[in-house]
Amino acid sequence: xxxxxxxxxxxxxxxxxxxxxxxxxxxxxxxxxxxxxxxxxxxxxxxxxxxxxxxxxxxxxxxxxxxxxxxxxxxxxxxxxxxxxxxxxxxxxxxxxxxxxxxxxxxxxxxxxxxxxxxxxxxxxxxxxxxxxxxxxxxxxxxxxxxxxxxxxxxxxxxxxxxxxxxxxxxxxxxxxxxxxxxxxxxxxxxxxxxxxxxxxxxxxxxxxxxxxxxxxxxxxxxxxxxxxxxxxxxxxxxxxxxxxxxxxxxxxxxxxxxxxxxxxxxxxxxxxxxxxxxxxxxxxxxxxxxxxxxxxxxxxxxxxxxxxxxxxx
Amino acid sequence: xxxxxxxxxxxxxxxxxxxxxxxxxxxxxxxxxxxxxxxxxxxxxxxxxxxxxxxxxxxxxxxxxxxxxxxxxxxxxxxxxxxxxxxxxxxxxxxxxxxxxxxxxxxxxxxxxxxxxxxxxxxxxxxxxxxxxxxxxxxxxxxxxxxxxxxxxxxxxxxxxxxxxxxxxxxxxxxxxxxxxxxxxxxxxxxxxxxxxxxxxxxxxxxxxxxxxxxxxxxxxxxxxxxxxxxxxxxxxxxxxxxxxxxxxxxxxxxxxxxxxxxxxxxxxxxxxxxxxxxxxxxxxxxxxxxxxxxxxxxxxxxxxxxxxxxxxx
Numbered sequence: 001x002x003x004x005x006x007x008x009x010x011x012x013x014x015x016x017x018x019x020x021x022x023x024x025x026x027x028x029x030x031x032x033x034x035x036x037x038x039x040x041x042x043x044x045x046x047x048x049x050x051x052x053x054x055x056x057x058x059x060x061x062x063x064x065x066x067x068x069x070x071x072x073x074x075x076x077x078x079x080x081x082x083x084x085x086x087x088x089x090x091x092x093x094x095x096x097x098x099x100x101x102x103x104x105x106x107x108x109x110x111x112x113x114x115x116x117x118x119x120x121x122x123x124x125x126x127x128x129x130x131x132x133x134x135x136x137x138x139x140x141x142x143x144x145x146x147x148x149x150x151x152x153x154x155x156x157x158x159x160x161x162x163x164x165x166x167x168x169x170x171x172x173x174x175x176x177x178x179x180x181x182x183x184x185x186x187x188x189x190x191x192x193x194x195x196x197x198x199x200x201x202x203x204x205x206x207x208x209x210x211x212x213x214x215x216x217x218x219x220x221x222x223x224x225x226x227x228x229x230x231x232x233x234x235x236x237x238x239x240x241x242x243x244x245x246x247x248x249x250x251x252x253x254x255x256x257x258x259x260x261x262x263x264x265x266x267x268x269x270x271x272x273x274x275x276x277x278x279x280x281x282x283x284x285x286x287x288x289x290x291x292x293x294x295x296x297x298x299x300x301x302x303x304x305x306x307x308x309x310x311x312x313x314x
Numbered sequence: 315x316x317x318x319x320x321x322x323x324x325x326x327x328x329x330x331x332x333x334x335x336x337x338x339x340x341x342x343x344x345x346x347x348x349x350x351x352x353x354x355x356x357x358x359x360x361x362x363x364x365x366x367x368x369x370x371x372x373x374x375x376x377x378x379x380x381x382x383x384x385x386x387x388x389x390x391x392x393x394x395x396x397x398x399x400x401x402x403x404x405x406x407x408x409x410x411x412x413x414x415x416x417x418x419x420x421x422x423x424x425x426x427x428x429x430x431x432x433x434x435x436x437x438x439x440x441x442x443x444x445x446x447x448x449x450x451x452x453x454x455x456x457x458x459x460x461x462x463x464x465x466x467x468x469x470x471x472x473x474x475x476x477x478x479x480x481x482x483x484x485x486x487x488x489x490x491x492x493x494x495x496x497x498x499x500x501x502x503x504x505x506x507x508x509x510x511x512x513x514x515x516x517x518x519x520x521x522x523x524x525x526x527x528x529x530x531x532x533x534x535x536x537x538x539x540x541x542x543x544x545x546x547x548x549x550x551x552x553x554x555x556x557x558x559x560x561x562x563x564x565x566x567x568x569x570x571x572x573x574x575x576x577x578x579x580x581x582x583x584x585x586x587x588x589x590x591x592x593x594x595x596x597x598x599x600x601x602x603x604x605x606x607x608x609x610x611x612x613x614x615x616x617x618x619x620x621x622x623x624x625x626x627x628x
Binding site for chain 1: 335338340341343344359360362364421428579582583585586587588589619620623624626628
């Protein structure tokens with residue numbers, strides 16, 4: 001099982017640098033006071049395509065050989081990975097094929113087609129998505145890029161944390177949200193590669209707590225009927241991301257829905273940035289649980305900002 | 315009439331540096347494509363207190379002699395200047411007295427008292443505000459800081475544009491919203507001081523177009539019953555800001571309410587930042603009028619991000 005190293009993350013950073021934003025690290029004295037520690041937010045909601053996934057997808061697509069890339073890339077996705085892969089393919093100048101359930105939010109469909117992807121609609125079931133993708137691949141020969149179970153993608157996602165720890169030395173803690181575990185894995189590898197003493201904490205909705213249960217039980221357990229407002233965190237760990245998280249994480253903190261919405265609104269109101277619910281899960285964890293963050297220097301990855309502005313959860 | 319120079323803006327920048335954010339310059343490929351030029355947004359919505367006014371207020375308060383500062387500072391304001399002055403006073407460690415109409419939005423009142431200001435409520439008329447302020451000054455001896463008709467305030471506001479033109483050389487155009495003209499004056503002085511060839515354009519709501527009419531008629535004409543969703547731009551130019559704008563501006567573009575809301579939503583959706591309606595007025599101008607911006611390098615000051623999140627204009 002191929003697991004990327006700090007060197008892979010550094011190489012990914014070099015490769016994607018001309019194509020993605022070096023996002024700012026935001027601070028907010030009011031939130032510091034409320035939480036009782038020093039917070040440094042890596043604003044990946046300001047990343048291209050509005051999400052950290054632009055990093056992993058771009059790295060994966062730029063890593064393909066000319067032969068692999070020639071027929072384009074493909075995936076099934078209802079959200080951020082679709083738009084990120086479409087952007088990455090447009091950077092490389094190859095076609096992107098996205099199988100997208102008809103239930104996908106209009107704003108995500110628009111973003112994906114805006115980057116020039118060919119969208120194939122399908123029924124909103126995993127079976128229909130996988131069948132649709134198989135047919136697209138059979139027809140086009142496109143290379144499939146998985147949203148998180150891919151060492152090239154994980155190395156790419158890790159570049160956000162690499163920029164964070166380069167910009168802010170001496171972090172005591174780094175938090176990221178956990179869905180399929182791609183962001184958390186890249187974050188852990190980059191952070192521990194640069195600073196072995198920094199503790200890593202994952203944050204997960206209680207309604208989609210497969211990673212919490214998996215780490216507790218010592219084996220990857222899939223989500224069963226996950227339900228959460230944090231629509232980017234519905235997926236389950238893979239063997240690969242489970243292995244990385246088991247190795248690196250201090251713990252996973254789970255949070256309730258109301259706490260996620262409260263934290264999300266706090267970020268909008270106090271920091272003046274648009275984040276999607278998934279991005280607010282680490283702040284919700286900081287507000288709720290005690291894991292030694294008092295007076296600490298804490299890095300937080302704000303994962304993305306793609307949200308339907310006329311359907312806000314408050 | 316004391317009008318600040320580039321040297322004053324540079325001195326202000328030195329003085330306030332430890333106390334305010336050096337805000338990021340944001341870019342967005344999608345907006346570049348929509349508008350047809352290269353846009354560089356100076357994100358003052360991410361400034362402390364959520365607004366560029368933290369710069370001018372902090373500079374004014376730090377410029378006071380110990381004797382002037384001893385009794386604290388005072389103003390009347392229903393919004394951003396109140397919070398900014400309260401923040402500035404807390405930085406200096408002196409009291410802030412704010413006369414605030416009972417009609418002020420709860421979020422602004424909370425921000426102002428959150429920074430420790432003494433708030434004196436008054437009726438929502440200019441007369442009641444001025445009377446209230448006179449009484450507060452008589453009682454406390456506090457030093458009054460005007461929101462824009464003050465060379466120290468104007469020099470402070472200019473530091474945002476100074477950072478912008480230092481970070482992004484060779485701008486063809488710089489735009490800012492125009493209310494009382496403090497931000498636009500500071501922006502003009504800093505920009506032309508560094509780059510004489512850069513053209514300056516003010517953007518104003520058609521429903522509060524006193525600056526547009528003033529420049530057209532060649533004398534400062536007050537707003538009469540201004541009405542606009544851009545609640546930060548209701549005020550009228552002073553003699554001082556009129557003089558600066560007459561000297562430096564290429565033109566003022568006025569925009570309708572619907573265009574402001576459309577531009578505001580576009581910034582939230584595409585750039586993932588929370589801006590108040592006033593901040594969106596320059597983008598609305600770019601989308602609506604032709605003043606030679608095609609393919610140009612265009613700087614835009616995003617003035618602030620203080621907005622009531624459960625009363626959005628869409």
